[in-house]
Amino acid sequence: MNELGTYIQAKRKEKGYSIRKLAELAEISHTEVKRIEDGMRKQTSPQVLRSIATALNCPYEDLMAAAGYIDEPTVDADATAVAGIQNADDLSQEEIDKVNEYIAFLKSQRK
Amino acid sequence: MNELGTYIQAKRKEKGYSIRKLAELAEISHTEVKRIEDGMRKQTSPQVLRSIATALNCPYEDLMAAAGYIDEPTVDADATAVAGIQNADDLSQEEIDKVNEYIAFLKSQRK
DNA sequence: AAATAGTGTTGCTTTTAGGTTACACAGATG
DNA sequence: CATCTGTGTAACCTAAAAGCAACACTATTT
Numbered sequence: 360m361n362e363l364g365t366y367i368q369a370k371r372k373e374k375g376y377s378i379r380k381l382a383e384l385a386e387i388s389h390t391e392v393k394r395i396e397d398g399m400r401k402q403t404s405p406q407v408l409r410s411i412a413t414a415l416n417c418p419y420e421d422l423m424a425a426a427g428y429i430d431e432p433t434v435d436a437d438a439t440a441v442a443g444i445q446n447a448d449d450l451s452q453e454e455i456d457k458v459n460e461y462i463a464f465l466k467s468q469r470k
Numbered sequence: 471m472n473e474l475g476t477y478i479q480a481k482r483k484e485k486g487y488s489i490r491k492l493a494e495l496a497e498i499s500h501t502e503v504k505r506i507e508d509g510m511r512k513q514t515s516p517q518v519l520r521s522i523a524t525a526l527n528c529p530y531e532d533l534m535a536a537a538g539y540i541d542e543p544t545v546d547a548d549a550t551a552v553a554g555i556q557n558a559d560d561l562s563q564e565e566i567d568k569v570n571e572y573i574a575f576l577k578s579q580r581k
Numbered sequence: 582a583a584a585t586a587g588t589g590t591t592g593c594t595t596t597t598a599g600g601t602t603a604c605a606c607a608g609a610t611g
Numbered sequence: 612c613a614t615c616t617g618t619g620t621a622a623c624c625t626a627a628a629a630g631c632a633a634c635a636c637t638a639t640t641t
Contacts, residue, residue: 498599498600499599499600499601501599501600501601502598502599502600505598505599511597511598511599512597512598513597513598514598515598515599518598518599
């Protein structure tokens with residue numbers, strides 16, 4: 360079983376779905392779900408991955424990454440985006456370093 | 471002709487390649503290149519797109535986006551990622567606000 | 582115990598991505 | 612003029628993705 364199959368099966372069982380239930384939600388055949396989980400597909404189409412991602416309510420990018428179609432979005436990249444830090448696009452390297460220092464300072468001040 | 475086909479053909483002609491030359495560089499059949507350019511493929515595989523991107527020396531992500539497989543990387547999202555701000559994933563809202571204030575302060579100090 | 586519904590699994594069929602070959606038309610070269 | 616070489620295009624074939632139908636097994640229900 361490959362990475363994609365492992366990922367999908369884990370998510371599916373986590374949700375308590377049967378193969379058929381997931382297939383129904385994703386509007387694809389249940390045999391296809393099984394074959395993907397078993398790693399019997401060399402090139403599962405992005406279209407199908409998108410359907411499964413929607414059905415599992417998990418990020419499409421994760422499935423694409425598990426399938427080897429894109430690089431894993433780095434944790435740091437996502438984290439900073441989620442964090443809501445604004446207007447950091449045109450900072451110089453010195454300024455970035457200062458911001459990172461400041462973040463470290465803030466964390467050290469936590470009680 | 472769809473977006474992907476238009477993009478690839480434009481890049482190909484820009485490089486002065488014939489259909490056959492591009493196919494040779496990408497190590498796929500020239501008929502497949504033509505069909506993709508003509509938009510006769512519903513689901514061109516990411517594998518093939520990767521080969522074409524390499525042959526054309528253009529970003530794979532652009533082809534994936536043109537095919538509708540991924541979203542165009544948003545400028546803002548990339549900007550914060552590129553900025554290199556670290557360990558901001560677990561900041562509280564107050565801390566984020568302070569960081570944003572600090573960034574504004576740094577910018578105001580520029581001469 | 583028999584019927585029913587749910588589960589995973591497997592063979593068969595259809596559809597389509599991709600390759601191989603061949604065609605028609607140009608321009609260059611003998 | 613005839614032959615090669617490169618261009619795009621189209622017909623045919625193969626392999627793989629995806630769907631359909633049926634199987635075996637379990638658990639529940641009548």
